[in-house]
Amino acid sequence: MTSFAGSSLQQERMYKMHRGHESMHVEMILIFLCALVIAQIVLVQWRQRHGRSYNLVTLLQMWVVPLYFTIKLYWWRFLSMWGMFSVITSYVLFRATRKPLSGRTPRLVYKWFLLIYKLSYAFGVVGYLAIMFTMCGFNLFFKIKARDSMDFGIVSLFYGLYYGVMGRDFAEICSDYMASTIGFYSVSGMPTRSLSDNVCAVCGQKIIVELNEEGLIENTYQLSCNHIFHEFCIRGWCIVGKKQTCPYCKEKVDLKRMISNPWERTHFLYGQILDWLRYLVAWQPVVIGIVQGINYSLGLE
DSSP: OHHHHHHHHHHHHHHHHHTTOHHHHHHHHHHHHHHHHHHHHHHHHHHHHOHHHHHHHHHHHHHHHHHHHHHHHTOHHHHHHHHHHHHHHHHHHHHHTOSSOOTTHHHHHHHHHHHHHHHHHHHHHHHHHHHHHHHTTGGGGGTOOHHHHHHHHHHHHHHHHHHHHHHHHHHHHHHHHHHHHHTSOOSSSOOSSOOOTTBOTTTOOBOOSOTTSOOSSOOEEEOTTSOEEEHHHHHIIIIISOOOBOTTTOOBOOHHHHOOSHHHHHHHHHHHHHHHHHHHHHTHHHHHHHHHHHHHHTTOO
16 A cells, blocks of 8 residues: 555656646657657668668677676676677687688688577577566466566577677678688679689588588588589578678579578578667667757757
8 A cells, every 4th residue: 555655656746747848748759750760761871872881880889889888787797798709709700801711710700600690599589488488477387586587588588689680790791701802702893713613612612522412511502503512601601691692603592492491491580680670779779869969959858
């Protein structure tokens, strides 16, 4: 009864504080909506006209913005994981940008980012299930507090989405550098080397397993353009590295044909979700900060 009375008193105070400010609230909402629309138009145009700079700035935003909030809010667990991820990824990026490129580097890069991709997928699924588990009340059967299970779900989901987006963006940068260094791929223009029939254009190494032969570790995969690759290389190139064209001739890859396994298809869909969420993680805090600055300058509080 006391808590109910206290809550009612608090609501009454809030009502008195904001009473008569309806027009101000409408102005703040309109400013927020206009800022969202303008920001979306600017970002879309920037991405279409200068995609490379847009991706680099977005990646920098995603790397720095969460760091600011974790230090400010004392989230040391996230900060420690962020530090470990940053150190290892920086080393992998360093290896991927060296010239001449070591023959082992492409496999190292794709293995690391494929691991990050799978871990982020697992964290995302576990987090989502934990949230649904709590909302359905199943936590009561195991005597788990709703707040604890919900916190676990939200944190796991955030970890999965954040590191999934970061891993895919860094993998794309590494893919461009490595493929350009090897010479069978060029971001713009023709490749600097001619591709032999028994060489993988992604890693530059020879293909040992025949096309119709079953390999012990991986098989050989042929695209619709008839170019052949190591299975792990082309899957890393398309799914992890976000490329949808042949590394050599740039013909569009039929991802539906490549991903015939329903389980792998969910991984591809998860990758698309990560791309959609990049805007929310990287640019939404910036838009909100701009809106707050406009409100403050206009005296709208």
